[in-house]
Amino acid sequence: MPVNVKGLVDRQRARRRPGIATALAVALLLAGSGCSVRNFVSARLADSLADSGEVYAQDDDIELVGAATPFGLKTIESLLLAQPQHRGLLLAAARGFAQYAYIYVATPADTAEERDIGAAYAQRERARRLYLRARNYGLRGLEVTHPGLGQMLRQDPTGAVARVDAHDVDLLYWCAVSWAAAIALAKDDAFLIADLPQTDALIDRALVLDEAFDDGAIHVFLIGYEMARKTRGGDAAATARKHFERAVELSDGLRAAPYVALAESVAVAEQKREEFEELLERALAVDPDARPEWRLANLVMQQRARWLLARIGERFGG
Numbered sequence: 001m002p003v004n005v006k007g008l009v010d011r012q013r014a015r016r017r018p019g020i021a022t023a024l025a026v027a028l029l030l031a032g033s034g035c036s037v038r039n040f041v042s043a044r045l046a047d048s049l050a051d052s053g054e055v056y057a058q059d060d061d062i063e064l065v066g067a068a069t070p071f072g073l074k075t076i077e078s079l080l081l082a083q084p085q086h087r088g089l090l091l092a093a094a095r096g097f098a099q100y101a102y103i104y105v106a107t108p109a110d111t112a113e114e115r116d117i118g119a120a121y122a123q124r125e126r127a128r129r130l131y132l133r134a135r136n137y138g139l140r141g142l143e144v145t146h147p148g149l150g151q152m153l154r155q156d157p158t159g160a161v162a163r164v165d166a167h168d169v170d171l172l173y174w175c176a177v178s179w180a181a182a183i184a185l186a187k188d189d190a191f192l193i194a195d196l197p198q199t200d201a202l203i204d205r206a207l208v209l210d211e212a213f214d215d216g217a218i219h220v221f222l223i224g225y226e227m228a229r230k231t232r233g234g235d236a237a238a239t240a241r242k243h244f245e246r247a248v249e250l251s252d253g254l255r256a257a258p259y260v261a262l263a264e265s266v267a268v269a270e271q272k273r274e275e276f277e278e279l280l281e282r283a284l285a286v287d288p289d290a291r292p293e294w295r296l297a298n299l300v301m302q303q304r305a306r307w308l309l310a311r312i313g314e315r316f317g318g
Contacts, residue, residue, distance in 0.1 A: 138175030
């Protein structure tokens with residue numbers, strides 16, 4: 001199941017803070033100083049890293065971002081040892097590990113399957129672990145203001161998320177996305193599949209609190225998710241199409257993700273080949289430079305659109 005790549009980008013604008021490189025240098029120079037100084041530096045560096053996502057989001061080199069991301073993620077994890085309840089860092093970790101797992105682990109597994117099924121399986125298992133790491137950071141972020149939420153989710157998912165307000169929609173979203181992605185890659189794990197009510201509760205609460213979050217990111221995710229869960233009765237495809245229309249409306253048609261999501265989930269399920277091709281061509285027609293903060297996300301989705309078009313016969317025959 002494709003993960004919404006707004007998914008790939010959080011549009012929160014970075015506040016003006018000391019440069020990350022400068023903060024790192026100061027941290028190294030003061031490594032032997034007193035605890036109060038180290039705590040101050042780690043807190044400032046934590047703030048800088050938590051707000052640094054836009055630099056990656058605007059890049060036009062997918063591979064460059066992929067090479068840089070692991071260091072950033074491990075730096076975030078290191079800082080969380082000193083600042084374990086830093087909400088911004090926990091959000092950045094949830095978002096970062098989910099994005100990295102999708103773009104650089106799960107997606108390459110699809111292409112690897114053509115050459116080596118064993119390698120593809122190993123890649124997907126790694127992606128599953130990374131998604132779960134992202135989910136865990138998301139849950140920790142939610143528990144900063146809602147202690148015990150993780151345990152309550154397992155007992156009463158709907159009741160648990162009812163405590164969460166609009167301030168935490170971003171954490172609800174990334175927790176749900178990463179959890180659902182892990183479940184999609186673990187079809188033989190009955191215990192993980194049993195967590196679907198939790199992901200339902202998280203994303204449904206996010207939708208209620210702020211359906212326009214990040215210019216339609218929740219709706220993009222729900223295009224594929226509605227087709228996958230099919231637990232509500234009614235016409236899942238019709239519901240998915242409504243989410244598609246709203247996602248396109250909220251993003252002014254400048255995101256490739258809604259078109260790719262509808263093509264992969266609904267058009268394939270209904271075996272509508274012409275619509276499949278039309279949707280992917282519309283994704284490719286999106287100008288990545290029209291919204292710089294969505295540039296990387298659009299390039300990733302357009303890369304997937306080309307891959308899908310090149311293998312159209314696998315999904316429709318002929």
